[in-house]
Amino acid sequence: MIPAMRDGRQADTDRRRQRVTTALKEAVANGSPISVSRIARQARVDRTFLYRHRDLLDLVHAAEAEPSGHDPLGSPVSRSSLQADLVRAQDRNSRLNTRIQQLEKRLSEALGERAWRESGLGAPTDIEELQRKITRLEQWNIELTASLEETKADLVAARDTNRDLTRALNQRN
Secondary structure (H helix, E strand, O other): OOHHHHHHHHHHHHHHHHHHHHHHHHHHHHOOOOOHHHHHHHHOOOHHHHHHOHHHHHHHHHHHHOOOOOOOOOOOOOHHHHHHHHHHHHHHHHHHHHHHHHHHHHHHHHHHHHHHHHOOOOOOOOHHHHHHHHHHHHHHHHHHHHHHHHHHHHHHHHHHHHHHHHHHHHHHO
């Protein structure tokens, strides 16, 4: 690069740096909110200029973190207390979101159970009556099985008797 061009570019960078420091000092003196975008706008530079010059960016962030000495309302609110309030609000928001999800799940289950029962596909509400009916049917099943076994025994005896009588008739002839 040509030395004259380099010197001109360096002079331009120095002027921009001076505008940034001046804008930062004015913002601190006025007590106006400080941010990278606001300082860049006041100094008429691009934000990327601040990000390329790390020392200026650090100055902006340091001034941004400092509580404003100029408070028109005279409130004792500092930046750190506001940040602590923000963290607490975010924690509460997270807890509330978790609670909302739990309640939505319970509501969904309750509505699903109700729809299941109303559709006739769900289990009836009178479980005790069903248990009594099952017991009666099981007892009846036992009685029918015993009766079937007795009838089978009678059938076997009748067949044996029929076979013996058929043999006796056949031997006489």
